[in-house]
Amino acid sequence: MIETLTHDVDERFRAAAAAEGLLDVAYDVFDDTAMGPLLVGVTDRGVCRITFDPDPERELELLARLYGPRVLRSSRPVDRLHRELDEYLEGHRRTFDVEPDLRAQPDFYRRVLAELARVEYGETTTYGTLAARAGNPRAARAVGTVMNRNPVPIVLPCHRVVGANGSLTGYGGGLHRKELLLRLEGALL
């Protein structure tokens, strides 16, 4: 006989909340990926957040501020993204079908991230090239900042952007992860 709240009842509420469309953001933490623990957030428009080594409390506050306070851990809405990330990290997927939700990003960020989305699997480009494609060839440094703050790394491939001399330069999730991803895609030997 049920006396205290069980895992099943808890999960059922979380699933119902998502199914009724009551969430601003559904999120979950994937502990078991090749890239370490990832926190992912999705809205009704797509994936809005991927964070390496997340501090959940801070992430929740941020998501609530950007998208609304109805932020809840719920695994069903993020299932598809979870599957796609697994396939990608196992080398079985080259593009993502989930859409990014960039509505909280400033205009310039959105423009740069839209260009970033066109850099293909296994290729690299430079900060300067991306700046030029986004309409401002002098903005290489600003593009670096946008890459560093990319809300959905991996799905939007900021790991494919390197310095003009071919050096890896930097990565929001740490250079070792950038290297891992580029190796996975065969862009680094």
Add this chain to the structure above:
Amino acid sequence: MGVAVPPFETFYEAHKAEVFRFLRSRLGPDRVEDAFQETFLRALRAYERLEHGEHLRAWALTIAHRIILDDVRKRRPHGELPELVTEDGRPAFEELAPLTDALPPKERAAVVLRYGYDLGYDEIGTALGSTESAARQAASAGVRRLRKEKK
């Protein structure tokens, strides 16, 4: 400006165990699961309209209380009045609940928070935006009124 409304996850994690125990104690094991889900779905539907993050515990328990009232009404279709049973000198909440509808709002809230949720008068005072002694008076006035109506 009050305290900011926390992310729903934080609110839910802070109160889910207590809300479950409360519902379980009033509704029993067969009805508690649906009532639990409905309580937090209702909270989620209203969450965007909250203006501040204060008294969220009392708010969660108030919603649970309304769910219990709905359940009790559904199960007492003829509108007959139940006995006002008292255990350890306090009105038994389950019997009291369907009767409190007719009370003035402040008295009703005080009665329900005191006997339904076992909140202290200081907490009730805060939740109602008044004082501890005002909450105590409202609760006892409410109980007196209920006893009178019962006769």
